[in-house]
Amino acid sequence: MKTFKLTNKLFLSLFAVALISCSDDDTPAPVNEEEVITTVRTTLVGGGQTITLLSRDLDGDGPNSPVVTVSGNLTAGTTYTGSVEFFNETVNPADNITTEVEEEGVDHQIFYQAPASIGTFTYTDTDANGKPIGLDFTLVTASAATGNLTVTLRHLPNKSASGVSTGNIANAGGATDAQVTYPLVVN
Amino acid sequence: MFFCLLCFASNYGQNTISGKIVDENEKPLEKSHIHISSKSTVSNRNGVYSINDIPYGPTKFLISYVGYQSIDTIITVTQNQVINFKLRQKAERLNEIVIKHKDNYYNNTVSEQKIKEAAIEKYSSQSLANVLKEVSGVSILKSGSTIAKPVINGLHSSRVPIYNNNVKREDQQWGVEHAPNFDINSAGKITVLKGASGLQYGGDAIGGIVVIEPISIKKDTLFGKALTTLESNGRGGTISTSLHKGNFCDWSWNVQGSFKYYGDRQSPSYNLSNTGNREANFSGDIKYIGKKYDFSVFYSLYNATIGILSASHIGNVNDLYNSINNSIPYIVNDFDYSIKNPKQKVMHHLAKLNYNFNLNDNEVLGLQYSFQFNNRKEFDLRTGIQDSKPALDLNLITHTFNADYKLVNGDWDYKLGVSSSFQNNTASPNTGVRPLIPTYDKVDAAVYGIVDYHFSSDFSVEVGARYDFSSIQATKFYLKSRWDERNYSPDYNDFIIGDFGNQWLTKPQFLFHNLSASLGMQYSFGSDYDLYFNISRAVRNPNPSEFFSDGLHHSSGMIELGDLRIVSEKSNKISTSLQKKWNNFAVNIGPFLNYIEDYIFLKPVGFETTIRGAFPVWEFNQTNAVLTGVDFNSQWKITKYFQHKLMISFVNGADITNNESLIDMPPLNINNRIQFNKKEWSNLKLELQSEIVFRQNQFPNNNFISNIVVDGNLVPVEIDISSPPQAYNLLHFSSDVNFKTSKNSFTTVGLSVFNIFNTKYRDYLNRQRFYADDLGRNIQIQVKINF
Numbered sequence: 017m018k019t020f021k022l023t024n025k026l027f028l029s030l031f032a033v034a035l036i037s038c039s040d041d042d043t044p045a046p047v048n049e050e051e052v053i054t055t056v057r058t059t060l061v062g063g064g065q066t067i068t069l070l071s072r073d074l075d076g077d078g079p080n081s082p083v084v085t086v087s088g089n090l091t092a093g094t095t096y097t098g099s100v101e102f103f104n105e106t107v108n109p110a111d112n113i114t115t116e117v118e119e120e121g122v123d124h125q126i127f128y129q130a131p132a133s134i135g136t137f138t139y140t141d142t143d144a145n146g147k148p149i150g151l152d153f154t155l156v157t158a159s160a161a162t163g164n165l166t167v168t169l170r171h172l173p174n175k176s177a178s179g180v181s182t183g184n185i186a187n188a189g190g191a192t193d194a195q196v197t198y199p200l201v202v203n
Numbered sequence: 204m205f206f207c208l209l210c211f212a213s214n215y216g217q218n219t220i221s222g223k224i225v226d227e228n229e230k231p232l233e234k235s236h237i238h239i240s241s242k243s244t245v246s247n248r249n250g251v252y253s254i255n256d257i258p259y260g261p262t263k264f265l266i267s268y269v270g271y272q273s274i275d276t277i278i279t280v281t282q283n284q285v286i287n288f289k290l291r292q293k294a295e296r297l298n299e300i301v302i303k304h305k306d307n308y309y310n311n312t313v314s315e316q317k318i319k320e321a322a323i324e325k326y327s328s329q330s331l332a333n334v335l336k337e338v339s340g341v342s343i344l345k346s347g348s349t350i351a352k353p354v355i356n357g358l359h360s361s362r363v364p365i366y367n368n369n370v371k372r373e374d375q376q377w378g379v380e381h382a383p384n385f386d387i388n389s390a391g392k393i394t395v396l397k398g399a400s401g402l403q404y405g406g407d408a409i410g411g412i413v414v415i416e417p418i419s420i421k422k423d424t425l426f427g428k429a430l431t432t433l434e435s436n437g438r439g440g441t442i443s444t445s446l447h448k449g450n451f452c453d454w455s456w457n458v459q460g461s462f463k464y465y466g467d468r469q470s471p472s473y474n475l476s477n478t479g480n481r482e483a484n485f486s487g488d489i490k491y492i493g494k495k496y497d498f499s500v501f502y503s504l505y506n507a508t509i510g511i512l513s514a515s516h517i518g519n520v521n522d523l524y525n526s527i528n529n530s531i532p533y534i535v536n537d538f539d540y541s542i543k544n545p546k547q548k549v550m551h552h553l554a555k556l557n558y559n560f561n562l563n564d565n566e567v568l569g570l571q572y573s574f575q576f577n578n579r580k581e582f583d584l585r586t587g588i589q590d591s592k593p594a595l596d597l598n599l600i601t602h603t604f605n606a607d608y609k610l611v612n613g614d615w616d617y618k619l620g621v622s623s624s625f626q627n628n629t630a631s632p633n634t635g636v637r638p639l640i641p642t643y644d645k646v647d648a649a650v651y652g653i654v655d656y657h658f659s660s661d662f663s664v665e666v667g668a669r670y671d672f673s674s675i676q677a678t679k680f681y682l683k684s685r686w687d688e689r690n691y692s693p694d695y696n697d698f699i700i701g702d703f704g705n706q707w708l709t710k711p712q713f714l715f716h717n718l719s720a721s722l723g724m725q726y727s728f729g730s731d732y733d734l735y736f737n738i739s740r741a742v743r744n745p746n747p748s749e750f751f752s753d754g755l756h757h758s759s760g761m762i763e764l765g766d767l768r769i770v771s772e773k774s775n776k777i778s779t780s781l782q783k784k785w786n787n788f789a790v791n792i793g794p795f796l797n798y799i800e801d802y803i804f805l806k807p808v809g810f811e812t813t814i815r816g817a818f819p820v821w822e823f824n825q826t827n828a829v830l831t832g833v834d835f836n837s838q839w840k841i842t843k844y845f846q847h848k849l850m851i852s853f854v855n856g857a858d859i860t861n862n863e864s865l866i867d868m869p870p871l872n873i874n875n876r877i878q879f880n881k882k883e884w885s886n887l888k889l890e891l892q893s894e895i896v897f898r899q900n901q902f903p904n905n906n907f908i909s910n911i912v913v914d915g916n917l918v919p920v921e922i923d924i925s926s927p928p929q930a931y932n933l934l935h936f937s938s939d940v941n942f943k944t945s946k947n948s949f950t951t952v953g954l955s956v957f958n959i960f961n962t963k964y965r966d967y968l969n970r971q972r973f974y975a976d977d978l979g980r981n982i983q984i985q986v987k988i989n990f
Contacts, residue, residue: 073814129915
């Protein structure tokens with residue numbers, strides 16, 4: 017009988033705990049996703065043109081693919097002043113992550129990869145150690161060609177490795193924060 | 204174990220055994236239990252007993268009394284005899300007692316494998332899983348060099364619950380990268396039950412159960428030990444100290460603490476950057492032992508910071524491809540003690556109250572309440588966010604109540620119990636990252652019954668059944684795009700309680716009613732043959748990650764998706780074990796078959812492209828699986844001083860629905876040890892161990908094709924995530940000697956070398972095998988002082 021009573025008490029106390037703990041029904045708020053990059057905008061200015069390359073993925077790591085738009089074709093044999101910007105558009109107003117990349121410039125580098133027939137990319141900015149970050153660059157287009165431009169933002173690359181400071185990603189290492197591909201046409 | 208057989212006199216007529224049971228002070232012990240052959244009785248007020256009709260020949264005697272060392276022996280009965288027994292108070296540490304008595308077994312009908320204190324001390328600086336590798340059939344699943352989980356007969360994580368001091372550890376054990384939050388130095392004895400036969404613990408142990416008992420002393424003196432371990436690999440050490448006091452005015456207490464401090468580990472050819480770890484742990488208990496009851500309070504704290512190999516943080520499939528193909532980590536810095544991101548910080552508190560009441564000599568009622576608080580913070584490399592902000596922050600609180608009743612009635616043993624627990628997990632929204640698993644509340648209740656019948660001292664049968672109720676309610680935000688991709692509408696639209704732009708707020712709720720059972724027998728026959736046979740059914744509910752995972756896993760470079768449609772998995776396991784002992788040789792062979800219905804596993808299903816690039820998508824899927832295998836052990840006493848030990852374990856995992864191999868099954872491994880032990884030379888022990896791990900040739904091909912940029916052009920390449928690494932053979936050496944340093948203290952000094960030849964290897968069950976080689980040579984010096 018003693019057993020029964022004790023078990024009873026035990027169950028009662030359990031349910032008391034369960035009831036107390038279950039009574040929180042306040043609506044939670046969604047996580048404010050701080051570091052997500054949803055949008056990579058590359059701007060090329062030259063030859064009287066401004067060409068905007070945009071890759072936007074509003075559901076972040078969700079299932080939808082990024083939407084890529086290119087505002088126009090490039091002209092052969094032209095020097096373009098290029099820049100790239102990173103945004104988090106899951107928050108309102110959109111968060112410009114470019115500033116953070118610039119502030120942590122020694123830990124980041126942006127790489128531009130396209131077929132040689134498209135043209136040559138050259139870095140025009142530097143971090144605190146005098147190594148390129150890659151937020152600013154120039155593109156000198158060659159002859160008429162088509163191909164894909166891949167823009168990659170690497171976190172903690174080895175900037176001293178061979179070829180990295182001239183934009184060769186092969187030895188860079190690090191982790192990829194963003195990687196987008198734009199189709200380009202040079203006329 | 205020592206016992207005193209006082210008097211062995213014979214006279215009078217036929218087949219009656221009688222005598223007197225006394226304690227060390229010649230005081231009669233009333234109501235001692237006396238089992239002779241298949242008969243039993245209790246002693247009277249004067250300690251006197253008598254049993255009739257005892258057959259001739261070698262007969263098993265078992266004399267027991269609560270709080271005293273049992274006597275378990277075989278005496279040849281030739282005539283009526285008077286046999287007096289003197290029982291000693293349990294003066295030794297409980298963990299040193301290995302007696303063949305059912306009270307010490309969790310299940311009578313499975314061959315349990317125990318690890319004792321001496322072996323545990325050897326692994327003082329390592330993790331629980333490393334110690335468990337001493338048992339055949341147990342392998343380890345690692346994530347780098349310090350995070351290790353036990354794998355029993357091919358299964359791990361949620362399938363291998365760990366019970367410490369009679370409490371199931373609730374420490375986010377579903378995660379492959381979540382090592383058990385437990386300090387090995389607080390363990391006195393560890394038992395591995397392969398399979399779900401320990402129904403008093405739970406009904407969901409598809410793989411097996413690890414039962415850890417703390418160091419517990421009943422000796423009437425104060426004593427302690429201090430253990431210091433220094434290691435070359437990681438350039439750090441472990442200090443563990445404990446103090447024990449037993450039987451002081453019916454009170455006893457134990458305290459134990461340990462510290463670990465290590466920097467980067469080294470592989471044979473390079474530094475493994477950011478793989479240091481720290482631990483500070485404490486445990487203690489105080490216990491009152493009365494005549495009719497005992498009462499104890501226990502508390503333990505585990506607090507660890509674990510560095511994660513820098514190079515294992517990757518951003519996308521290209522990075523993974525580069526890591527696999529370059530075969531060296533992309534970051535190799537010089538040796539460093541500091542731990543940077545990525546890292547894990549985990550803390551586990553356990554407090555419990557335990558009350559055992561002896562209703563009479565045959566009946567015990569135990570009541571227990573336990574409280575656990577687990578905090579897990581995982582830090583990642585992030586852009587524009589301070590390093591001190593975790594990317595994952597989970598608080599898990601668990602309350603558990605147990606009531607267990609045991610009755611011994613002649614040849615029948617009964618165990619009955621109820622248990623109930625309430626759990627709350629809170630995923631902090633302040634991390635700036637969508638949490639891997641959501642906030643949830645979980646309520647469990649269970650009832651079980653186990654009956655043992657001893658037909659004779661050679662043959663017993665055990666039957667048990669358990670019912671578990673479980674309810675889980677989560678609060679989770681789903682991206683609307685994910686909700687649609689998973690096809691949750693309309694089936695789960697009832698779960699939606701709010702609309703937040705591109706996200707749904709949902710409250711998924713699930714109820715489970717599970718029945719598990721175990722049936723087994725133990726039979727001793729011939730000359731020293733023991734046969735164990737057990738068949739069990741266990742049911743495991745989906746864990747939070749199997750239901751709710753939803754996002755990118757940075758260490759594996761894959762998107763992992765749970766599914767609300769996942770149902771419980773059901774295991775039906777047959778395990779047998781045959782033991783045979785000769786004078787200088789003993790073998791134990793244990794084949795098993797585990798048929799798992801609705802086995803839950805991760806399956807690659809395609810790709811998703813995000814702004815970081817393309818990722819392979821793995822989703823939790825279900826199939827029917829069969830795991831078969833065999834564990835083999837032998838011990839050969841070659842000469843007085845030399846001994847050979849062999850351990851072989853093999854498991855084969857098959858997905859029988861899709862006719863494929865299961866992923867992450869441990870390959871065949873063979874472990875040979877030659878030991879030398881000479882008591883005359885300060886108890887010198889030398890051991891040479893060879894650990895051979897074969898290449899796993901049974902694996903599913905999950906390789907995939909992805910585009911990488913070569914010379915500015917996108918080129919498709921195959922990413923080989925499936926091929927297991929090559930076989931390897933490691934040699935280890937260990938040695939120790941014992942000195943008496945004063946009247947009451949002695950010192951043990953040990954020297955060990957792990958991976959003597961600094962062999963380069965990667966292990967199939969190491970999640971970081973894509974990024975770096977495994978550990979290189981480690982020289983360890985250990986000094987233990989008992990006082």
